[in-house]
Amino acid sequence: MRRTILITGGAGFLGSHLCDRLIADGHDVICVDNYFTGRKQNIEHLIGHPRFELLRHDVTFPLYIEVDEIYNLACPASPIHYQHDPVQTTKTSVHGAINMLGLAKRLKCRIFQASTSEVYGDPSIHPQTEDYWGNVNPIGPRSCYDEGKRCAETLFFDYWRQHRLEIKVARIFNTYGPRMLPNDGRVVSNFVVQALKGEPITIYGDGNQTRSFCYVDDLIEGFVRLMGSPRELTGPVNLGNPGEFTIKELAELAIEMTGSKSTLTFLPLPQDDPKQRQPNISLAKEQLGWQPNVPLRDGLRHTIEYFDRLLSEGAAA
Template sequence: MNIAISTSTQTQRRSILVTGGAGFLGSHLCDRLIAQGHDVLCVDNYFTGHKKNIEHLIGHPRFEVLRHDVTFPLYVEVDQIYNLASPASPIHYQHDPVQTTKTIVHGAINMLGLAKRLRCRIFQASTSEVYGDAIVHPQVEGYWGNVNPTGPRSCYDEGKRCAETLFFDYHRRHGLDIKVARIFNTYGPRMHPDDGRVVSNFIVQALKGEPITIYGDGSQTRSFCYVDDLIDGFIRLMDTPDGVTGPVNLGNPVEFTMRQLAELTIEMCGSRSALTFLPLPQDDPRQRRPDITLAQQMLGWQPTIALREGLRHTIAYFDRLLSGQEVNA
């Protein structure tokens, strides 16, 4: 089915809270919301977010930033909430797994409590990791997943699954207007150079002329969505009518092996880096590709930026970053 997104909904000025707003995705979302004419309250504790991601917005009359940890309640007045607060890369979320679970679960409880008090719409940034090491391929929203509840990735995977549970329980119990997006691998400017994600890893290693580190034999697959496409999906989902809850997969359905990505990165960076292979981490998914039929039908959304084009922008960003130039991409 096709659901029309109201033009008036898109243009009406709102006060919008973005938790994790100084992070990779959150800062791009703040940019887009400001560009649409909204008032944005960016909340972040800067564990993985960075002030440099939002410094170009400081002083803007419709932008406000608040240092706050979402594991504690927040008392503000807003019209909508985007809950993005969470470490998202294995290096960061495994650094303090207990705190990761607290951030995801307590953060969800606190933001849902705020939305309940305000009777406002709330968006949850969930993840493809709820599918675990999927045995259904590509992954559809109705698939319940294959997740290890006791492994080193469980703090993030199970935390996000619990957050989805909370969102739907608040929806059923309190009639809360929720929107849940399952985000697949996303890349672009403002990724942290040391976050351990494959795109940033490969680019930084290639630009430095270091060996490209591939875990496993390089045959495992991922699908890579450029950040601008993903943010468009966020806003389209948030602008759907009441009752459209998701979860909705948001990601690029074009699948690449890790070896293909490494070779393309070396080519585009003009690098002479060699490939080096290390053991595959525990519970690392062997394949990952979203079925985006639901997003196409409900949101009229699909990615438009091909991997080569997105990598060009991302490589340019990291090239400036590594050379010490100012970056506000």
């Protein structure tokens, strides 16, 4: 059934891919972004499409609009960006959630929250399951994002309990692919851009900390399945790739796949940086029939091609 769907943060990395997917599925999409980290280039191919509408708006202010579903993706998601203005980051997570939940309550529509594996903090259990409460520093430099997202989850579940609002909460693990910002400080974009430029690849810590990398197309499929799941499945649901790699392994793979002569440089580990991060996706497999299908090498190839094109155009210099 054709729906009108609001995507906040729709010009961002994940949001723009979700716009593409929902347009392809035949829906009308209203993309909202304030361009703090989103970019018009990510959705410029959709401008002029009869089922696509673009609004410049900051979700910390109320939005009055008529839609059938809401995906709330608005929030800077990389440490460089969310630590640039930590107060605004917390406001985006908390005030943004309040405003979008209020809109969903008025419209009596289903709403999706893009939460994060950062709610688990520096986890003391491995891999992480949805019933784990996390190990989070509430007053550190990453807290604006970690605690902001935790508070947003609290709000979603209180609206579900108090107002019977239909909610869907996804906890997103490391995701990569085309349209990542070249300067966002995330490990995949950092390593690929440095390798393409032939610069030393910067590893924080000894490189033995682990991450799990999910290609963006796989993640968006998980979003759509969770949003379309029965009302009773509120989440939170882990969405990510359980394949675990050390940071050093990723750096070496980036060098190999780009044919780069880059060397490895080691710097101190930032405060509160998680040492392990791997999703347990049993719930997503069981309830959504979802699991990632794109191998790391295949996803990296697409990502490298994207950044190579950006560099050749001078956009990632």
